Amino acid sequence: MRRISLLLLLALAFPALAAGAARDTKLALVAYSTPKDAYGQLIPAFQKTRAGQGVSFSQSYGASGDQSRAVAAGLPADVVALSLAPDLSSLVQKHLVAQSWNKDKYHGIVTRSVVVFVVRDGNPKHIKTWTDLVKPGVGIVTPNPFTSGGARWNIMAAYGGALRAGKTPRQAQSYLAQLWKHVVASPASAREGLQTFLAGRGDVFLAYENEAIFAQKHGQPVQFVTPKATILIENPIAVTSSSQHKQQAQAFIDFLRTKPAQRIFAENGYRPIVTGVTQGLNFPVRPQLFTIKYVGGWPSVEKKFFDPRGGVMAKIIGANGG
Amino acid sequence: MIGRYAVRFAALGYLTALLALPVGYVFWRTFRHGFWPAWHAVTTPEALHALKVTLILAGIAVPANTIFGVLAGLAIVRYRFPGAGVFNAVVDLPLALSPVVVGLALLLLYGRGGWLGGHHVVFALPGMVLATMFVSLPFVVREVVPVLREVGTEQEQAAATLGANAWQTFRRVTWPAIRWAIAYGVVLTTARALGEFGAVSVVSGRLEGQTESLTLYVQDRYQAFDDVGAYAAAVVLALIAVTTLILMTALKPKEETR
Amino acid sequence: MAARAEPLPARFQAAPALAVGLSTLYLSVVVLLPLAAVAWHAHGWGAITSPEAVAALKLTLSLSLVVAVINAVAGTAIAWTLVRDRFFGQSFVNALVDLPFALPTIVAGLVLLTLYRDLAFTRWGVLAALLFVTLPFVVRTVQPMLLELDIEMEDAAASLGASRVATFRRIILPNILPAILSGVALAFARAIGEFGAVVLISGNLPFKTEVLSVYVFGRIESGDPGGAAAASVATLGISFAVLLAIGGLRRLVTRHDR
Numbered sequence: 001m002r003r004i005s006l007l008l009l010l011a012l013a014f015p016a017l018a019a020g021a022a023r024d025t026k027l028a029l030v031a032y033s034t035p036k037d038a039y040g041q042l043i044p045a046f047q048k049t050r051a052g053q054g055v056s057f058s059q060s061y062g063a064s065g066d067q068s069r070a071v072a073a074g075l076p077a078d079v080v081a082l083s084l085a086p087d088l089s090s091l092v093q094k095h096l097v098a099q100s101w102n103k104d105k106y107h108g109i110v111t112r113s114v115v116v117f118v119v120r121d122g123n124p125k126h127i128k129t130w131t132d133l134v135k136p137g138v139g140i141v142t143p144n145p146f147t148s149g150g151a152r153w154n155i156m157a158a159y160g161g162a163l164r165a166g167k168t169p170r171q172a173q174s175y176l177a178q179l180w181k182h183v184v185a186s187p188a189s190a191r192e193g194l195q196t197f198l199a200g201r202g203d204v205f206l207a208y209e210n211e212a213i214f215a216q217k218h219g220q221p222v223q224f225v226t227p228k229a230t231i232l233i234e235n236p237i238a239v240t241s242s243s244q245h246k247q248q249a250q251a252f253i254d255f256l257r258t259k260p261a262q263r264i265f266a267e268n269g270y271r272p273i274v275t276g277v278t279q280g281l282n283f284p285v286r287p288q289l290f291t292i293k294y295v296g297g298w299p300s301v302e303k304k305f306f307d308p309r310g311g312v313m314a315k316i317i318g319a320n321g322g
Numbered sequence: 323m324i325g326r327y328a329v330r331f332a333a334l335g336y337l338t339a340l341l342a343l344p345v346g347y348v349f350w351r352t353f354r355h356g357f358w359p360a361w362h363a364v365t366t367p368e369a370l371h372a373l374k375v376t377l378i379l380a381g382i383a384v385p386a387n388t389i390f391g392v393l394a395g396l397a398i399v400r401y402r403f404p405g406a407g408v409f410n411a412v413v414d415l416p417l418a419l420s421p422v423v424v425g426l427a428l429l430l431l432y433g434r435g436g437w438l439g440g441h442h443v444v445f446a447l448p449g450m451v452l453a454t455m456f457v458s459l460p461f462v463v464r465e466v467v468p469v470l471r472e473v474g475t476e477q478e479q480a481a482a483t484l485g486a487n488a489w490q491t492f493r494r495v496t497w498p499a500i501r502w503a504i505a506y507g508v509v510l511t512t513a514r515a516l517g518e519f520g521a522v523s524v525v526s527g528r529l530e531g532q533t534e535s536l537t538l539y540v541q542d543r544y545q546a547f548d549d550v551g552a553y554a555a556a557v558v559l560a561l562i563a564v565t566t567l568i569l570m571t572a573l574k575p576k577e578e579t580r
Numbered sequence: 581m582a583a584r585a586e587p588l589p590a591r592f593q594a595a596p597a598l599a600v601g602l603s604t605l606y607l608s609v610v611v612l613l614p615l616a617a618v619a620w621h622a623h624g625w626g627a628i629t630s631p632e633a634v635a636a637l638k639l640t641l642s643l644s645l646v647v648a649v650i651n652a653v654a655g656t657a658i659a660w661t662l663v664r665d666r667f668f669g670q671s672f673v674n675a676l677v678d679l680p681f682a683l684p685t686i687v688a689g690l691v692l693l694t695l696y697r698d699l700a701f702t703r704w705g706v707l708a709a710l711l712f713v714t715l716p717f718v719v720r721t722v723q724p725m726l727l728e729l730d731i732e733m734e735d736a737a738a739s740l741g742a743s744r745v746a747t748f749r750r751i752i753l754p755n756i757l758p759a760i761l762s763g764v765a766l767a768f769a770r771a772i773g774e775f776g777a778v779v780l781i782s783g784n785l786p787f788k789t790e791v792l793s794v795y796v797f798g799r800i801e802s803g804d805p806g807g808a809a810a811a812s813v814a815t816l817g818i819s820f821a822v823l824l825a826i827g828g829l830r831r832l833v834t835r836h837d838r
Contacts, residue, residue, distance in 0.1 A: 028529075033545075036546070058529055058530070058532060059529070059530050060527055060528050060529045060530065061528060061530075062528050063801070065801070065802070066801045069801065069802075069803045070445060070527055072434070072803070073429070073433050073434050073435075073444070073445075074433055074434035074439070074442075074444060074445055075445040075527045076442075076445070144786060146802070147798060147801070147802060185701070185783070185785050185788070186785070186786065187783055187784055187785050187786075188784050188786075188798060191545050192545075192783060192784065195545075195700075195783065196701055196783050196785070199697075199700045199701055199783075201701060215547065218546070218547040218548070219547070220547055318631070325744055325745075326664075326665060329657050329660055329661055329665070330661050330665050330667065332654075332657055333654070333657040333658040333660070333661040334661070334673065336654050336657075336658070337658065337673065337676060337677070337715075340708070340711060340712055340715065341676060341679055341680070341712070341715070342676065343695060344691035344692050344694065344695040344696070344712075345679070345683075345691050347691070347694060347695045348690065348691045348694050348695075351694060386606075390603055390606045390607070393599045393602055393603040393606075394599075394603040394606075394607070396596075396599045397596070397599045397600040397603050397604075400596070401596035401599060401600055403596070403600045409603075409604065409607065412607055412611055412612060413607065413611075415611060415615070416611065417769075418769045418773070418816075418819065418823075419773060419816070420772070420773025420774070420775060420792075420793045420796070420812070420815070421773070421775055421776070421793075422773075422775050422793045422794075422796050422797045422800070422812075423618065423773070423793075423796065423812040423815075423816075424614070425800075426618060426796065426800055426805060426808050426809060426812060427614030427615055427617055427618045428614050429800065429805060430614070430617040430618060430620075430621050430805055430809065431613060431614045431617040433805075436617065437617060452610065452614075455610050456610055456611060456614070459607075459610060459611065488595035510681070513681065513682045516684065517682075517683065517684030517685060517686075517687075517776075518684075519684060519685050519686045519775070519776035520685070520775035520776050520793065520797075523775075523776075523797070524797065524800055537684050537686045537687075537776070540684075540686050540687065540690060541686055541779070541780065544690065544780060552690060553690075553694070556686075556687045556690050556691070559683070559684050559687050560683060560687055560691075563679065563682040563683040563684070563687070564682075566682040567675055567676075567678055567679060567682045568675070570675075570678055570681075570682065571671075571674075571675040571678070
């Protein structure tokens with residue numbers, strides 16, 4: 001009798017043990033700061049799918065550049081989701097991400113956004129274009145591009161906006177110098193920048209659309225204008241080469257590109273990379289939208305503009321004493 | 323006569339504007355919409371994890387530094403050894419250092435590429451524990467040393483001549499003399515450990531549920547525009563601080579009070 | 581009776597070796613080893629000569645000095661009120677003075693920011709945060725001194741016709757000046773390294789409100805730990821120099837006829 005009950009117990013226990021072994025997977029997601037809310041919804045959604053059954057997550061959010069450097073310094077990660085491609089490329093150089101990370105159909109991107117102008121209620125200074133930013137008396141708040149990787153999108157948006165307006169590259173560069181003269185505050189991160197602006201400094205804050213929407217969702221009195229010429233921000237994502245669960249990590253990334261997941265991103269203010277998920281949401285298409293390729297692509301832009309020793313921005317910021 | 327009231331008014335005014343009003347205002351803001359919204363804000367899984375992390379950090383750092391504090395106190399005062407002066411100065415170092423430097427030191431030592439690198443110390447709990455131990459190190463020592471000096475060795479020597487060994491002497495003679503100093507030191511150590519921010523900020527990695535302490539959580543909520551969450555967590559920390567204050571006042575060495 | 585450290589009888593010899601050995605080991609692992617890593621890795625002196633670093637240095641030094649002076653005055657006034665005055669709620673106020681020791685620095689910054697919104701992102705905000713965390717130092721060094729001071733000395737001076745102000749200036753001040761300077765040194769050292777209280781309220785605007793600890797933090801986060809280490813070593817050097825100066829000043833004003 002006892003032997004039979006023991007066998008029965010084992011028989012019942014076996015599937016439980018097997019399922020437990022399958023439940024073993026824990027993925028470490030290291031991401032930049034703004035998609036925290038979105039991933040809070042996306043992870044449970046993933047866990048409801050077949051591929052996501054029994055997968056648990058540890059999550060870490062912080063400034064994109066900081067997170068990239070943290071992973072390089074040893075922060076464990078299976079999936080890395082950052083704000084801009086250079087932060088991911090630096091991990092490629094350290095052999096933490098495969099070189100082929102952006103060779104798929106989506107070029108390694110998971111969400112998009114655009115650069116916008118956050119203005120005061122009613123837009124009293126009528127700031128609508130890049131030229132308006134350098135009108136006399138306009139104070140600009142933008143994060144420091146040397147501490148905030150994401151702030152580089154702002155600079156390249158301004159540069160590209162000047163090119164679109166018909167300027168030559170040299171004129172566009174001197175436009176950047178003019179722009180920087182109007183900067184009244186350049187805090188270390190985008191989030192701090194928004195807080196600085198909301199605390200009353202400056203007339204306009206250069207931000208990403210999804211940051212502005214995030215602030216609005218959280219009750220902040222934020223109003224923004226999307227200029228006609230603006231850059232398409234593309235946020236990359238990749239599996240790390242040190243991951244012990246590459247298959248599940250890739251399954252998670254694949255999930256993030258499905259329509260339901262992209263809908264969740266869209267509801268959180270991100271522009272999706274697939275079509276058909278933006279009903280009821282407002283993502284105006286700008287006639288003079290351009291990508292980073294229009295201004296030279298990240299590798300050449302990083303060197304030319306953001307080299308701390310001789311890049312265009314280093315010279316401009318240095319000349320202004322900050 | 324006016325002088326006395328003027329000084330009193332100025333002093334109390336300064337304290338009110340700088341301390342009492344801001345702290346009181348945060349309490350008011352937190353509970354403005356009632357108790358339950360604040361309660362919910364502070365019992366989210368993330369907040370509870372953060373509280374757990376903070377308690378673990380203190381739970382390891384405080385006993386470790388207490389034992390160290392007693393041993394070091396005895397070493398400095400009772401047992402002459404070469405370098406005691408340097409030892410004493412090093413013990414005081416954590417009080418003079420910026421917490422960011424402490425975090426940097428741990429990062430350089432235990433991070434990838436560091437001397438003792440590559441063993442999941444930084445960006446994990448062990449790193450945060452070490453940071454907390456570092457910053458809260460001096461307090462028990464500094465309380466025990468003056469008491470040991472004051473008490474003198476007569477009774478200990480008497481006990482030795484009566485045949486007591488080291489442990490018995492400690493338990494029967496030394497301990498009763500220093501236990502209130504230790505208690506006061508423990509309270510200060512705990513307060514410091516619970517409140518640590520700068521050093522853990524550098525070594526943490528902000529892994530939710532794992533390496534986010536309650537102090538880091540306050541900053542995180544504030545930066546996510548979640549005022550309610552930030553204030554609620556701040557209030558929890560403030561309440562712990564008030565408890566600490568009460569204990570400090572009760573246990574304080576007598577020569578500092580009236 | 582204050583006893584010298586007297587060597588204990590032979591049967592105790594194992595105990596001292598153990599206490600000294602264990603505590604030295606602990607101290608080395610927790611404090612010395614990490615700090616050695618900072619000293620070793622300090623390179624990239626560009627980090628301390630860049631315009632941003634120099635601005636942070638100037639701001640931090642000047643604010644810390646201002647804080648030290650304000651504390652010297654306010655701290656003495658508060659200590660006076662706690663010792664020489666009598667009013668309802670005095671022991672509550674006495675306990676309140678320790679609040680900055682007990683409250684986590686991030687909470688301190690948050691409470692100031694909440695009440696004094698307009699201080700955000702300004703140097704005044706940084707000043708307020710530093711004043712908050714350094715409040716207890718001068719008060720607690722001056723208080724016991726005032727308690728000890730012979731009140732008969734003051735009465736004697738008064739009976740000889742000296743005004744209260746003259747009594748303060750001629751009799752009390754010279755006696756408490758060393759204590760004030762000790763407190764000032766502690767406050768200064770604390771202010772230079774403060775991070776948590778400042779990080780929210782200042783907005784960390786480079787060249788405007790960025791203090792040294794935040795600058796070092798920025799260097800770490802920018803993947804330049806060598807530069808951060810260099811900046812830390814430089815900061816420590818400067819604080820050490822200032823503290824030596826204050827210590828020298830203190831020795832100068834200490835009356836040797838006591």
